[in-house]
Amino acid sequence: MALRTLFSKKAFTTASGFRPIAAGDRCFLRQARGLTVAALPDLAYDYGALEPAISGEIMRLHHQKHHQAYVTNYNNALEQLETAMAKGDASAVVRLQSAIKFNGGGHINHSIFWKNLKPVNEGGGEPPHSTLGWAIDTDFCSLEALVQKMNAEGAALQGSGWWLALDKGSKKLSVETTANQDPLVSKGANLVPLLGIDVWEHAYYLQYKNVRPDYLKNIWKVINWKYASEVFDEETA
C-alpha cells in the first residue's frame, strides 16, 4: 500500500490496495492529508459462503461494484465539500448534500449489512437468545412475528431501502424502512441499526428475479443474530 497513491484521484477508483487502518473500526476510515476518507471493508467470509441463500455472484457484484461505487463517490463528494467549505461556496456545499447522503448512506448501510450476514456453518440463521431474544418477544411477541413484519414491510417497499432498529431513548425495538440509501439515523437520531436487509433489486435480482418475497424468506437463514445482540447489549448497557 503506497501512501503516495492516496494523493491522486486514481487511488479512489479501485478497491485493491485499500486496507482499513483499524480492521475492527466500524467506519473503516483512513487519514489522508487531514481528510478522513472511507474505505471498502472486507467481508468476514467468502463470496460463495452464503449460498444457497444468496449467490456468490450477487455477493461479489454487491461488494466489489455497488459498495465500492458508494465508497468512491462518497470520497469524491467529501473532497469537493472540503474545497467548497474552504472557499466559502455555500451553494456548492448545499448542492453536495444529496450525493453525500446517498453515497455516504450507501457506505454506512452496506458496512453494517455485511456484518448482519454469516454463513450457516458459522452460526448464520441461529435465533437470538437472552437479552435481544427477550426484547424481541416483548416488543413483537415472537421472533416469527418480527420476521413476518420485516418481510411484509420489505416486500411492500417501493424502490429501495431497509431496517430493524433499537430506539436508544425508549429502549424499544422497532421495524423501520428508509428510502434509497438513507441511513437509519435520518429517521431519528436515537435509532440504532441492529439488523438491516437490503431490498434494492441489485441485492437479489440475479438469483430471485422479481420474486422479492423469496429472497426475504431465505435471507433469514444467513442472518447473524450474534452481531445484532452485541450491538443491542452495548447500547442497552
Next chain:
Amino acid sequence: MQHQTLSCCGGVRASSPPPLSFRWSKIKREGGRRLPRCARIAAHLELKPPPYSLSSLEPHMSRETLDYHWGRHHRAHVASLNNLIAGTDLDGMGLDEIVVASYNKGNPLPPFVHAAQVWNHDFFWQSIKPGGGGRPSGRLMELIERDFGSFDRMLEEFERAALTHFGSGWAWLVYTANRLDVGNAVNPCPSEKDNKLVVLKSPNAVNPIVWDYSPLLAIDVWEHAYYLDYENRRADYVSIFLEKLVSWEVVSDRLDVAIERAAERAREDETRRLEDDAEITHSEAVEMYLDSDADDSEAE
C-alpha cells in the same frame, strides 16, 4: 376493455383535463363501502404487449429481460391496479386520469404506484424498437437544437439524468407548455417559444403527466430494467438504449401530439380571456350609466 390506446401510444390525450375530485379515500374510509359484488364494475385494464417480439431487441435487451420486465413486473402492476380500483370511482376511468387522480397532488394513494408503472412501462416499450437509435429529424431536431444547443448536448443531459438518479426511477424528455397553474393568471404574451423540451428525472413510479408535462421519451432506471443484461453497469445500458434502441419516430409523433395539445389549450385560454374581457366591458358600461345619474343629482 378500456380504451387507453392514445395514452399508451405515448402522446397525452388531447382532451379535457381529468376530474380533480374523486372518492377513492372516502370509499375506503367509510368502512370500505364498495358497490355490491353484482353491481361492481370489474376493472379491465389489460397488459399491452410491446409492438415487437420479445426476442427482437437482442443483443441490446435480452429476451430474458423482456420475459421478466414485461412478463412479470409490468404484468403484476396491471393485476394489482385492477384489484385495487375494482368497484371504486377510479374504475372505468382512462389510465391517464387514474394516474393523475391517484397521485392526489403529491400525496399518492395506493393505486398510484401501479397505475403509474403501468403507464410508464406501456410508454417505455413504445419508446424503443429493434434497429432503433440514429438521429431525429424535422421539427423534433429543430426543437432539440433550439432548447439544448445540439443533439449531442441533449443526449448528454439525458444520460446524466439517467445516471445521477439516486435510487429507482425514470429519466424523461418532456415537452412543457408555459402555463401558470393558478386559476386566473394568464401568460400576457404567450408564444411558441414558451413551450420547451426539458430533461428531467422522477423517483420510483412518478410520471411527469402529474406535473402537466407531455412526456416524449422515457428510460427505466430501476435496476430490474438492466440488471440481467448489464449488472451494475447502468452507464452501458443507458448508452446502448440511446444508440441502438430509441425510436425517434415515436418521439417525433408524440411531439406533434404535444404541440397540438398545447396549441389547443392556448386557444382555450385565449377564448376564456376574451370572454372575461367582454364580461368586464359589459358591466363597466352599466356602471357609467349609474354614475352619471348620481352626478346629476349631486349637481342639483
